[in-house]
Amino acid sequence: MASHSHDHAHAAAGEIAKPNTAxxxxxxxxxxxxxxxxxxxxxxxxxxxxxxxxxxxxxxxxxxxxxxxxxxxxxEVKVLIWSILLPLIFICWLIVALLVEGTAIGEARM
Structure with a gap:
């Protein structure tokens, strides 16, 4: 017969572990x-x-x-983070560039 060891760090069956709210x-x-x-x-x-x-x-x-x-x-793995972050950086750069250029064109017409 195999002996089973219980680890007392784990909650017993039916016991609800205390939430880690820290x-x-x-x-x-x-x-x-x-x-x-x-x-x-x-x-x-x-x-x-x-x-x-x-x-x-x-x-x-x-x-x-x-x-x-x-x-x-x-x-998550770094590749996933960069695959989300890199397009976001370029989109933010695009928005800033469009705002700057649009302002310059608007001021030039006045």
Missing amino acids: HIWKTFWILLAATAVEFIVAFSLDNKAARVSIFLALTIVKAFYIIGEFMHLRH
């Missing part, structure tokens, strides 16, 4: 801090260019954090 709270506090910084910047900076730059930077940081945590992309 990771969820860490994500909550990081996103809350970034949002609080955005809120402070919105009401304290008079320089519009600096305010918009900080908003864009924090929005990108929050977006990558949300994608990494909630879409579980952080734990």
Whole structure:
């Protein structure tokens, strides 16, 4: 007869394991801090260019954090991450280029 050893680290059959909420709270506090910084910047900076730059930077940081945590992309292989990230970078560059060129054309006509 084979002897079976029980590992006491695993929950027994029918027992519900305690949820690990520490990771969820860490994500909550990081996103809350970034949002609080955005809120402070919105009401304290008079320089519009600096305010918009900080908003864009924090929005990108929050977006990558949300994608990494909630879409579980952080734990994927690097090739998958780059296959999603690289087209996104080019699309953002395209949008910025179109806005800059459109503004230049609009100003030239006036």
